Amino acid sequence: MKLESSENEMAEEQIRILEKNEYVDVYIDDLSHEGLGVGKVDGYTLFIKDALPGEKVKAKVTKTKKRFGFARLLEIIEHSPHRVEPPCPIYAQCGGCQLQHLGYEEQLRQKEQQVRSQLTKIGGIDLEQVKVHPTLGMSEPWRYRNKAQVPIGENEGGLIGGFYRQGTHDIIDMQECLIQHEANDEVIQKTKDIAQELGIRAYDEQKHSGLLRHVVVKYGFYTQELMIVLITKEETIPHKEMFIEKLRESFPNLKSIIRNVNKAKTNVIFGEQTKVLWGEEYIYDQIGDIRFAISARSFYQVNPQQTKVLYDKALEYAQLQGHETVIDAYCGIGTISLFLAQKAKKVLGVEVVPEAIADAKRNARLNHIENAEFAVGEAEKVIPWWKAQGITADVIVVDPPRKGCDEALLETIIQMKPERVVYVSCNPSTLARDLKFLEDGGFKTVEVQPVDMFPHTSHVECVVLLQRQ
Numbered sequence: 001m002k003l004e005s006s007e008n009e010m011a012e013e014q015i016r017i018l019e020k021n022e023y024v025d026v027y028i029d030d031l032s033h034e035g036l037g038v039g040k041v042d043g044y045t046l047f048i049k050d051a052l053p054g055e056k057v058k059a060k061v062t063k064t065k066k067r068f069g070f071a072r073l074l075e076i077i078e079h080s081p082h083r084v085e086p087p088c089p090i091y092a093q094c095g096g097c098q099l100q101h102l103g104y105e106e107q108l109r110q111k112e113q114q115v116r117s118q119l120t121k122i123g124g125i126d127l128e129q130v131k132v133h134p135t136l137g138m139s140e141p142w143r144y145r146n147k148a149q150v151p152i153g154e155n156e157g158g159l160i161g162g163f164y165r166q167g168t169h170d171i172i173d174m175q176e177c178l179i180q181h182e183a184n185d186e187v188i189q190k191t192k193d194i195a196q197e198l199g200i201r202a203y204d205e206q207k208h209s210g211l212l213r214h215v216v217v218k219y220g221f222y223t224q225e226l227m228i229v230l231i232t233k234e235e236t237i238p239h240k241e242m243f244i245e246k247l248r249e250s251f252p253n254l255k256s257i258i259r260n261v262n263k264a265k266t267n268v269i270f271g272e273q274t275k276v277l278w279g280e281e282y283i284y285d286q287i288g289d290i291r292f293a294i295s296a297r298s299f300y301q302v303n304p305q306q307t308k309v310l311y312d313k314a315l316e317y318a319q320l321q322g323h324e325t326v327i328d329a330y331c332g333i334g335t336i337s338l339f340l341a342q343k344a345k346k347v348l349g350v351e352v353v354p355e356a357i358a359d360a361k362r363n364a365r366l367n368h369i370e371n372a373e374f375a376v377g378e379a380e381k382v383i384p385w386w387k388a389q390g391i392t393a394d395v396i397v398v399d400p401p402r403k404g405c406d407e408a409l410l411e412t413i414i415q416m417k418p419e420r421v422v423y424v425s426c427n428p429s430t431l432a433r434d435l436k437f438l439e440d441g442g443f444k445t446v447e448v449q450p451v452d453m454f455p456h457t458s459h460v461e462c463v464v465l466l467q468r469q
């Protein structure tokens with residue numbers, strides 16, 4: 001359930017707006033897309049963190065709006081059979097995961113349910129006519145992340161690094177994160193220890209003083225190569241050579257140490273200046289048969305195992321025979337484009353970030369792929385321009401950010417009349433909105449495959465096949 005949609009639904013109902021601090025018993029019948037339990041009291045919708053569908057809970061109202069409010073879980077009166085003990089000791093404070101208290105099989109079922117509900121409520125799609133498959137999950141849904149970004153701070157004991165306590169900028173020290181690859185945890189711990197030993201101070205956000213702001217680690221699951229990025233407030237790192245030497249000794253698979261300088265008073269992690277301190281500018285990783293060069297700043301999917309599942313599904317839905325021209329809109333560093341290029345005559349990728357397109361071109365060369373071309377620009381401007389030049393496509397793949405596709409792009413897709421559209425989405429509500437637009441323009445939603453890219457969080461990714469009628 002989405003907050004805005006619940007607002008509309010309740011417009012005509014007779015409801016009693018609850019009072020702040022009121023104690024209520026609530027039956028939870030849904031899960032919001034942020035992973036909050038949802039229930040109603042006297043027609044008024046409450047969102048309750050940690051409550052699960054099927055549970056009856058006692059809660060205290062903490063915040064009220066006209067049509068919905070929030071409450072704090074006090075006691076579970078009736079437990080869901082799917083409730084489990086979260087294995088992570090810092091789950092309650094962290095906020096990085098939202099669903100560790102729900103059994104994994106049920107997480108997958110809830111994610112499918114969320115997709116179904118958005119498709120009908122927002123997209124007006126008749127689920128009798130569309131195959132919505134069960135969510136494709138992981139057999140081992142832990143330790144899946146290949147990238148860690150950890151803020152560094154200090155307490156009485158010295159350097160700490162971990163995560164911000166929910167809703168604050170207080171750093172909580174962390175030894176391990178159960179969704180990170182073990183290598184990332186080890187690197188973070190060791191880097192903190194070495195920095196402490198060398199007397200390097202952590203950055204203090206309040207005073208805008210100190211040096212080490214963040215440590216970022218990237219790990220290639222396939223190649224086992226490691227990159228460490230030290231984000232500092234100044235260019236100079238005391239005992240830099242010793243720091244590098246100790247990191248190299250600790251991690252034989254370390255390929256790259258990068259320093260990024262961020263002098264600004266900002267929450268943004270990276271600054272503008274990036275320099276190789278030791279080793280290579282890139283590490284490499286592989287998904288399927290395609291090799292990728294990953295730099296400190298380049299975007300790369302964080303769950304490589306499920307990325308393969310997602311891209312294989314996109315490729316299957318594209319149904320390429322080898323003679324097709326394919327457009328890959330919002331192509332990032334060309335990951336999907338290069339997958340598709342293996343089976344198509346030609347792929348044209350478009351992406352708004354110039355550095356990502358430079359990476360896409362480099363990755364094409366790295367894999368000796370010559371039938372993929374990339375352009376920088378907004379998909380909603382570049383693709384209409386291509387159309388005006390007489391370019392058409394047999395298949396169009398879109399993988400937009402959470403806000404979904406621009407209407408100008410959807411309109412162009414309709415006019416271009418490709419045989420198929422493959423829509424990869426990280427937000428079921430904007431996906432549903434855009435499917436409705438494409439259906440009104442002559443396409444039919446045929447299959448929907450939810451994929452769990454981020455186990456234990458509330459996010460769900462989908463691949464959708466649309467066929468031109």
Ligand SMILES: C[S@@+](CC[C@H](N)C(=O)[O-])C[C@H]1O[C@@H](n2cnc3c(N)ncnc32)[C@H](O)[C@@H]1O
Pocket residue numbers: 299300301329330331332333334335336350351352353356377378379380399400401426
């Ligand atoms: C969800 S990511 C997909 C990236 C890629 N397909 C992948 O799987 O790695 C969305 C991408 O769209 C890009 N983007 C955002 N707005 C855009 C626009 N208007 N036109 C083209 N690309 C855009 C972002 O920079 C980002 O790389």
